[in-house]
Amino acid sequence: MKGLVAGIALMMMAGAASAATVEERYNSSCTFCHTSGAAGAPKAHDEAAWKPLLAKGMDTLVKHVKEGYNAMPPKGMCNDCSDDEYRALIEYMSKSK
Numbered sequence: 001m002k003g004l005v006a007g008i009a010l011m012m013m014a015g016a017a018s019a020a021t022v023e024e025r026y027n028s029s030c031t032f033c034h035t036s037g038a039a040g041a042p043k044a045h046d047e048a049a050w051k052p053l054l055a056k057g058m059d060t061l062v063k064h065v066k067e068g069y070n071a072m073p074p075k076g077m078c079n080d081c082s083d084d085e086y087r088a089l090i091e092y093m094s095k096s097k
Helices: 002-018 022-034 047-054 058-067 083-094
Strands: none
Touching: 022 083, 047 058, 047 083, 058 083
C-alpha cells in the first residue's frame, strides 16, 4: 500500500512539474504578436486595448482564438492549449503587469 501511495504522489508531482505556467505559455506562443502589437494584436498588459475585446465576453474571445480572428491564426500558436488555458492567457494579457 505504501508503494502505491508513493507512486501516485510521484505521478502527481511529475504532472504538476510538466504543466506550463500561464507566463510560460504566453512566452512560447502569444508573445510573438502580443508584445509588439504585430498585425493589430492587442498588446499584452495594455488594459485599454483589451477593454473593448473583453466586453465581447470570454466565450467569444476563446472562440476567436480557437478559430482564428483577423490576422491571428487558429489556436493562436498554442495548438495544445485547452479552453481553460486560453481563458487564462487572455486574462493574463488583459491585465496590467
